[in-house]
Amino acid sequence: MYGWRGTILNVDLSSGKIDKEKLPEDMAWDYLGGRGFNIKTLYEELEPGVEPLSPENILVFGTGPLNGTPLGCGRMTVTTKSPQTGFFVEGNNGGFFAPELKFAGYDIIVIRGRADKPVYLWIKDEKVEIRDASHIWGKTTWETDRIIKEELGDPEIQLRYIGPAGENLVNISIILGNRARAGGRGGAAAVMGSKNLKAIAVRGSDGVKIAHPTEFQEALLEIWEDxxxxxxxxxxxxxxxxxxxxxxxxxxxxxxxxxxxxxxxxxxxxxxxxxxxxxxxxxxxxxxxxxxxxxxxxxxxxxxxxxxxxxxxxxxxxxxxxxxxxxxxxxxxxxxxxxxxxxxxxxxxxxxxxxxxxxxxxxxxxxxxxxxxxxxxxxxxxxxxxxxxxxxxxxxxxxxxxxxxxxxxxxxxxxxxxxxxxxxxxx
Ligand code: SF4
Missing domain, CATH: 1.10.569.10 (Aldehyde Ferredoxin Oxidoreductase Protein, subunit A, domain 2)
Known part of the structure; x- marks a missing residue:
């Protein structure tokens, strides 16, 4: 598939199980990515009446087909059931996380369950692990950004994290990345906090394939000029x-x-x-x-x-x-x-x-x-x-x-x- 890496990353924080699922081609064509993927996943998976801050709620991070190409900006969509409204919350934030996730080989991350202690997710290409975050719990987003990059020894790592507000299940909390790129009004960060998930860190090393590179570049130059x-x-x-x-x-x-x-x-x-x-x-x-x-x-x-x-x-x-x-x-x-x-x-x-x-x-x-x-x-x-x-x-x-x-x-x-x-x- 062009534009996609072809993989959905499923993470169950309750059991610690991580699995990778092939992105169905018809889903890519029918739902286009980001918002479409996320809503479809939520709609099919959540039972009516699911309590937003319970382990049964899910948190979906979805990219689009242009993320990771020179034409695609860094925007990505996070979607979950909102503790503030009881409807779904959808945050679209910029930065560098979405392209990096594609470089690591994934189009969507679906987070389920609840960890029994604070954790963060570390994605380095095909290697994915759930790591202890007890030492970061309570830290601000800026401190979290610095500590995880130092701990993993790479300043280019891209992150999404919550601050104390998300940990304290504040309904008007938001998820951040790059210390300023915020999204998820309606309590997406509170859902992340309820799962004891402090952050997601990602680093990738492969690119996104483009079907017609020459035509793509011509279109790109036109847009840039404009x-x-x-x-x-x-x-x-x-x-x-x-x-x-x-x-x-x-x-x-x-x-x-x-x-x-x-x-x-x-x-x-x-x-x-x-x-x-x-x-x-x-x-x-x-x-x-x-x-x-x-x-x-x-x-x-x-x-x-x-x-x-x-x-x-x-x-x-x-x-x-x-x-x-x-x-x-x-x-x-x-x-x-x-x-x-x-x-x-x-x-x-x-x-x-x-x-x-x-x-x-x-x-x-x-x-x-x-x-x-x-x-x-x-x-x-x-x-x-x-x-x-x-x-x-x-x-x-x-x-x-x-x-x-x-x-x-x-x-x-x-x-x-x-x-x-x-x-x-x-x-
Ligand atoms: S949010 Fe601003 S900096 Fe980011 S892609 Fe959009 S216009 Fe550019």
Whole structure:
């Protein structure tokens, strides 16, 4: 098969059994990969009523036929039954993991069961092993990235991991890779945590076969020319390449759709303080991209150099960060948003869901529905970035008021009641 490596990797953490199954050719044609593979697997395997955090739930990582080719970026899909919604959660995140998995010889990983102690999965071409992760349990995602690479002696290893939030079964936790590539809103990381699976590490050494290499290369050159930041005819491509998605905030502002103060308003008067322009001018160090990114790199390595959050370094600030941790919460101090983004990534909580949940709590506080007695003494007013940062930690560790918020805005508002459900933003 071209485009595929032809193997599904099945891992049962309860029994420790690992087996490799041939990827059925009709499945490859009918479901195309990633999302299609994952949903089919979930649909066929999960019994109705399966408890998301039980060993009976499964976690599926699916690649696509272009991952691992120069035309395929690094995106991959993780799918499971969500502990937050009871429906399925599907996270699509970038980086380098998906191509590396293909290089190792696999198209899909299906994780079943639950290990009896913390473990991580190590895939090195045909060799696959379940290793002890007791020494990494409790570590942040960044520490996990460093420790596993050092332990296995290869800085090029690609990883997917969870932070303390996933271990603490936080419903708004996410799975990360490359220290910034997040996916799986709806508690995919909590499912991984419930299985005692801290990380998956992969390294491969073989390529993906292409049926018509010459034609493929010609098509590739055409696409690259079209997406060249300086030469592109599409103005949005040029802007995207320069600023990344934070530029979107000003467009939303123009249309009156920039959710502000928990969506009470659609215009944020301090939008320029958190704009893509401000970010690029004062905080960006260099652009970063996923594997063979066809679009101009949308991600940036950034740094806060002065003020109370000086020394914060992180990657992957997107419009989601500046909106969810910014305008949603009435926060216009960009260093605090960058710090919040770094905390979300390191602790493994999703910044969209976290920002939305904190913004709801701020509105409930300002309306007198909750008080500082409920919030562990925090003055949860819009714009209070110190309180927002404390809450991110509390959510990840399920501490005090953070425990209520850790299940997401819908459940938190149902528990608080008193009309707060009316302004809880969720779908
Ligand atoms: S546009 Fe951004 S997310 Fe997409 S492949 Fe490129 S760097 Fe990755």
């Amino acid at each position: 997406l060249d930041v300086d030469g592109s005819k599409d103005p949005f491509t040029r802007i995207w390449g320069l600023y990344g998605s934070p530029i979107v905030l000003r467009i939303q502002q123009e249309y009156g759709t920039l959710a502000t103060n928990n969506g009470q308003e659609g215009v944020f008067e301090k939008v320029m303080d958190i704009s893509g322009e401000e970010f690029l001018k004062n905080y960006v160090v260099k652009p970063k991209a996923c594997f063979c990114c066809q679009s101009p790199a949308c991600s940036h390595w950034c740094e806060v150099r002065d003020g109370p959050y000086a020394g914060t370094r992180t990657e992957g600030i997107q419009a989601g960060s500046t909106e969810a941790l910014g305008s949603y919460c009435g926060i216009s101090y960009l260093p605090a948003i960058i710090k919040g983004h770094a905390l979300c990534n390191e602790l493994g909580v999703g910044m969209f869901s976290t920002g939305t949940t904190i913004a709801w709590a701020m509105e409930a506080f300002e309306k007198g529905i909750i008080s500082s007695k409920d919030t562990d003494g925090l003055e949860l007013r819009f714009g209070n970035h110190e309180a927002m940062l404390q809450l991110i930690r509390k959510i990840a560790y399920r501490e005090g008021f953070g425990d209520l918020l850790a299940d997401g805005v819908k459940k938190a508002s149902e528990r608080i009641g008193k009309g707060s459900q009316d302004f809880a933003l969720h779908v």
